[in-house]
Amino acid sequence: MNKAQDGYCFSFPAVRGLQAGKPFYIATCPLSTIPKIFVFDEDEVPPELRAQRTLNKSRIPEMVKYLVENPNDYVFSALTVSVASSVSFIENSEINTPNLGTLKIPMDAQILINDGQHRRAAIEAALKENPDLAHDNIPVLFFVDEGLKRSQQMFADLNKYAVKPSPSLGALYDHRDISSELARYLADTIEPFKGFTEMEKSSISSKSGKLFTLSSIKQANKALLGKGTKDGFTEDEKKLASDYWQAVFESTPEWQMILKKELSPSAFRQEYINAHGVGLHALGTLGCALITAQPNDWHETIKKLKNVDWKKSNPLWANRSMQHGKLSKASTNIILTTNALKHALALPLTPDERALENQYITSREATHG
Structure with missing residues (x-):
């Protein structure tokens, strides 16, 4: 995925899907752009006004070490984010494949991380230790946000059935x-x-x-x-x-x-x-x-x-x-x-x-x- 400014928008090559009657979009994003686009800000915001848990900073060093020590053999799962703005999706007419095209998100849109804020923080820190990681990609799942209540429910739903392996x-x-x-x-x-x-x-x-x-x-x-x-x-x-x-x-x-x-x-x-x-x-x-x-x-x-x-x-x-x-x-x-x-x-x-x-x-x- 390339980060591009086009009419004051971020443009992401993406695939569109449908879930529970609502569209979602899957894109790949260079690690170098993750800290710039997906900002995690928890400055004194009480839990009832957030869509995520607070960042557990003790988890970050271990994740950073994992990335830096295994640059050719690591696996990071997708970030799940919600966009607090209307978006546009332009299908690629040249290849005649439905639901494959470009997702455009206003540059001033707030993008909340529903799942993956620790991965985002680890990526930011790992890039400082090993800049070569900047060219790697991570999948990003975009939902169009319907407000704070929906984002909080998404967080609860995403984590409700997550079971740590024995x-x-x-x-x-x-x-x-x-x-x-x-x-x-x-x-x-x-x-x-x-x-x-x-x-x-x-x-x-x-x-x-x-x-x-x-x-x-x-x-x-x-x-x-x-x-x-x-x-x-x-x-x-x-x-x-x-x-x-x-x-x-x-x-x-x-x-x-x-x-x-x-x-x-x-x-x-x-x-x-x-x-x-x-x-x-x-x-x-x-x-x-x-x-x-x-x-x-x-x-x-x-x-x-x-x-x-x-x-x-x-x-x-x-x-x-x-x-x-x-x-x-x-x-x-x-x-x-x-x-x-x-x-x-x-x-x-x-x-x-x-x-x-x-x-x-x-x-x-x-x-x-």
């Missing part, structure tokens, strides 16, 4: 995230994950034949390797993760019973802590401490896991892995669960872990009088 589905499809790649690799190759990983959902139904979610494996690996969200993994670390989870499997009778069909996945999840994310995350954290302390002997020490009673009915897990009879993945519960595993393997607690353990013991003693 963390597991995000990990399945995200090929830029190294931690997601590692989780997918383990889910395909390592027992007990192979064949027992829920790849799309981040919760498992009671009748499912799966044991773990892809997102819980991803989080457990981060804990195991002591990595942050954006850190990558070396091939050695990838092999270490494979070796560790295989060793844990060999030291976990319940996991082996699953593969031998002596225990069903649903019964396992119903009765055992180590069939859930809190147990898996704690095992990852345990592994990080164990391998750091015993880089050459951890294979032997991990065998002590065979002596751990993972049943939910074990009083050890009350208020440690569970709160009010339900499993909890809160960071405090993960640490307390890890503490119990460290005790089973005769590993020392860190000062922070010891402090939390003391609070737990004091609270338990107070409760039991």
Whole structure:
């Protein structure tokens, strides 16, 4: 799309369509023109007089980084805007194709962004870091505005049915995230994950034949390797993760019973802590401490896991892995669960872990009088 001034109008090559009896227009716009044409101004305007939510500026840097770091491999969805003015559409008579032509919008028309104000802000910032992006295009969907009430309703309608993908589905499809790649690799190759990983959902139904979610494996690996969200993994670390989870499997009778069909996945999840994310995350954290302390002997020490009673009915897990009879993945519960595993393997607690353990013991003693 070219930005052109023609009779005090912006001219956009566009396609016209019809929705709910009203025309709309689809055009492509160079990124360089986005900040100039589509102005987002929220200066002290109360929500009831706006057609959009306020700009969440904390979201912008991550979007800018995505654009700048992936100039040849990024995807930005269309902006949806409404034009608070009458527009004209001139069909292209030369090609004799209906609904294909030029959309003309008065230059003084107010154009409100109904969906995409964060993309607009990210584009503006990214262009300052990488001017070469200016020649790329983004699709723009134009509606002719019928006033503020209609714009607000459009915003509500556009966002009403938008559902953020589950963390597991995000990990399945995200090929830029190294931690997601590692989780997918383990889910395909390592027992007990192979064949027992829920790849799309981040919760498992009671009748499912799966044991773990892809997102819980991803989080457990981060804990195991002591990595942050954006850190990558070396091939050695990838092999270490494979070796560790295989060793844990060999030291976990319940996991082996699953593969031998002596225990069903649903019964396992119903009765055992180590069939859930809190147990898996704690095992990852345990592994990080164990391998750091015993880089050459951890294979032997991990065998002590065979002596751990993972049943939910074990009083050890009350208020440690569970709160009010339900499993909890809160960071405090993960640490307390890890503490119990460290005790089973005769590993020392860190000062922070010891402090939390003391609070737990004091609270338990107070409760039991």
